[in-house]
Amino acid sequence: MTDKEKLALLEDTIEAEEGSLSPAMELKDVEEYDSVAKLSIIVMMEDEFGRKIDSATVKGFATVGDIMALMSKE
């Protein structure tokens, strides 16, 4: 999956506007990154990549790029 595809999937997952995210963006500045978005990312990681991420991993996400780094098959 290319970075562009990952960004598109992430935008779709957290219901952010198409093209609104970039890898360097800090999540604290992403308005859509709320508690439901975090749960949606957990589901996306599990369904798309078979990856079971835990609470500590989610809490460790600081940038969009941190999430993208885990968007691959384990």
Place this chain on the structure above:
Amino acid sequence: MIHTKIQGVKIAGIAGAVSNTWESIEDVMKRLDSEDSLRLKKLNETIGINGSYKAGKYQCTSDFCYAAAKNLLEAKGINPSEIGVLVFISQTPDYYMHPATACLLQYRLGISKDCIAFDVCLGCSGFTYGLNIVSSILKSSNADKALLLCGDTSARGRSPKINTKRANSSKYLFGDSGTATLLVKNEAEYMNMISNTDGSGYKAIITPYGGYRNPDPPEEYLLIAPRMDDIPVFTFATRDVPPIITDTMKVGGFTPDDYDCLLLHQANLFIMKRIAKKTGFPLEKMLVSIDEFGNTSSASIPITMVKHYGNEKAGKIHALACGFGVGLSCSTADFYFDASDVLPLIHTDEFFDDGYKTID
């Protein structure tokens, strides 16, 4: 896997009670500024609450359970003296320490002194656990009839603040209610139950202050308030719970096609849909009450039965129920019941005056 099979106990009646005060999500939104109001609207698209019933200022869980039990006994033509077992399951008892609320309910309901009565401190898994406990006692005692009283007033005492950026334990998520389930000896019926506990997740839903461990909250906490870390709760509910449901089907030799309904704890719609998907249940079989009642904790499964079957006249229903949450704790129950044994929803604003409160 801890599997309990009870042959010879039947669910013979279900009733649920709430107040007359129903607060809509729009009412909650009106109290917020426009930004928070929009955030809540978005959050709630996932959670699925249209509103919930709130207890009156002096109403306790036991008041709702009392109303439910009283109506149930009357409707079934049962004299209170026939009840030999009374178990009250709640995390919002009348008193922090003692006495057990079950003892007061034995007295208030006019049940004979020849009665086993005690409290169990469980939340979301309370009803299914209660079926296991009460039916086991019925089987091993000379009692013929039992009352399982489950409920919570989780909305009372919670902060009305909405915080959508982090773990959310807001008042708006919860509804207040109490239920009563009548269990009787009946050789033809059986229940299959599986119980599961993961205490390593004790912090996921916790009220850390106010008990014996930490009696006094730090100054920055104005309330002895519950808190919830939603990610561990979510991962427990969507990863650990589905295999327990699947195992319950397996021990009975059933598939989702064999059930009329899936009765899940009403945690939130997002979690419930995911569990249904992972266990192969079509969404039409997953009954929902969170829309009207919010998360009603230990009452959520019987309240769901009341919402969907409370006005049905007949029909044998095969149900698979699963309560999961605080503990972390999970338990399932595979059972049959007759829709005509489920009473319509009861409304009450009454409360018990124990002689200690100063009423406005």
